Structure formats: C-alpha cells, structure tokens
C-alpha cells in the first residue's frame with residue numbers, strides 16, 4: 039500500500055534563542071519536499087501551517103516570573119496543543135504526519151499527538167539532549183526541554199499539555215549526543231531513556247547504533263516517532279541551524295540512519311526541526327531536510 043504523508047508546518051521560534059526557525063516550514067517546502075516525496079512513490083497532502091501566535095510581538099520581558107525560567111511557555115503550550123491535535127487527526131485519518139519545525143519545542147506537540155491514542159517509542163536524533171527542565175535549564179529556552187516535557191520529568195510532572203500519554207522513558211532512544219549541560223547529563227543518567235553519544239557512533243558505527251535505538255523504541259509499542267533535529271548533522275553539512283555543534287553526523291550517516299528507520303517498518307510519525315533559513319547558505323539545510331525526509335519514508339536508490 040502506498041504511504042500518504044501529510045505535511046504539517048509548525049512555524050514557531052518561541053522555544054529558541056535565535057529568531058528564524060519560524061521560517062523553516064517555508065524553506066523546506068521551497069526546497070521541494072512534496073515533489074521529492076512524490077518522486078519516491080509517496081502520496082503527499084499538505085495541511086498548511088498551524089496558526090502560531092505572532093512572533094514579531096514577542097517580548098522576553100513579558101515572561102511571568104511564576105513561569106520559572108521557561109521562556110514563552112504559554113505560547114509553546116498554545117502551539118503544542120494545536121500541533122498535537124493535527125498529528126492525532128492525521129493518524130486517525132491513516133496518514134503519516136510529517137511535521138516541519140520550527141524549533142525543537144514542537145516535539146511536545148508531535149510526540150503528544152502521536153502518543154495520544156497509542157503506545158509509541160521515540161528515536162531522537164540530536165546534538166543535544168533536550169532534557170532540561172525549567173529548573174535545570176541554563177538558557178530558559180524550551181527547545182532544550184521537550185524530551186523532559188513529554189516524559190513528565192521534574193517541573194513537567196503532571197503538566198497535562200506537555201506530557202505524552204502513551205510514551206514511556208524505556209522506549210526513548212537519543213542518538214548522536216555531543217553537547218549536554220551538566221545538570222541535564224545527571225537527569226539523563228537517572229532516567230530510563232537510552233542515550234547514544236557520537237562516541238558510540240564512532241565506536242560501533244551508525245548501523246549498529248540505530249538498529250539498537252529502533253529496538254528500544256519499538257519494544258512493545260505500536261510504532262515509532264522520529265524526531266530529527268538538523269543540528270544532529272555536522273555544521274559543514276547543515277549550517278542553517280541555531281545551535282550548531284562540531285563533530286556531528288555525516289551526510290551518509292544521516293541518510294543511512296533514516297533508511298534504516300524506513301526499512302524497520304515502524305515509522306509512525308516524523309518531524310524535522312531547527313532549520314533556520316536566516317543562518318543557512320542558499321537553503322542547503324532545508325534541501326537536506328527534504329532529502330532526509332524522503333529516506334525516512336522509504337526512498338531508495340535502486
């Protein structure tokens with residue numbers, strides 16, 4: 039059966055410190071996402087963009103002290119709720135949600151929607167752990183917190199709009215970490231999630247690591263959500279991201295990892311986040327996102 043992908047744009051940058059990721063969905067569409075997916079034999083629908091509160095009016099000083107150090111948490115809640123509904127609706131319609139960020143805080147909505155009516159595992163490709171809580175975060179930026187949010191860790195315990203119903207930490211695998219904050223490192227160690235650093239990738243090779251990550255995420259679940267932060271790649275490959283870290287995945291490793299995702303047959307929902315067109319060079323990071331989405335959805339060379 040042909041897979042149908044439904045593109046859902048989440049043009050928000052409320053979770054990031056640098057402006058510009060709100061233009062990610064536009065840049066990825068302009069790079070030819072729909073055509074690329076169709077050429078791979080995938081049917082495509084485009085649900086357009088979510089109505090994100092106007093970012094031009096944002097004022098960090100408007101953040102309530104009672105909201106701790108999580109900046110724009112009310113706006114993030116609003117976007118998460120909209121996105122969670124859109125993702126859950128796509129799955130109910132039997133199509134595969136392909137969410138375009140936006141900063142990585144959008145994962146709160148995508149994982150929430152994907153795990154609303156099913157048990158879901160998550161494979162998280164990222165340079166960072168995104169496991170801070172408002173208390174541990176050095177920046178206050180919610181894009182460094184989405185995994186803690188969906189898992190209900192720390193301050194996020196019992197926060198209904200943030201916690202993903204059908205997700206257990208035992209089914210979460212982080213792949214390719216190379217930049218953790220000190221407290222975040224402790225929180226990850228204490229959690230039941232499985233984390234693979236870039237050193238694990240160096241030692242074991244990408245195939246072995248992703249194979250194990252998919253086993254973790256797929257163990258006794260109804261499917262896997264793939265959260266793909268473009269900053270997982272080396273900045274030489276993906277310069278258009280707000281928080282680049284040297285020593286990332288290569289172009290081939292990224293394709294190979296996502297081809298494995300497709301081959302596993304477990305992909306339930308996908309998101310591509312943190313593309314920042316302002317920092318990009320000639321839209322190459324958006325083009326890369328487009329290609330990688332096709333690999334995750336089953337595009338093959340032969």
Ligand SMILES: NC(=[NH2+])NCCC[C@H](N)C(=O)O
Nearest residue numbers: 142166170177179181182281
């Ligand atoms: N999705 C991302 N780009 N996250 C970057 C997080 C950076 C840092 N750990 C923070 O909490 O602020």
Ligand SMILES: [Mn+2]
Nearest residue numbers: 142164168267
């Ligand atoms: Mn991230």
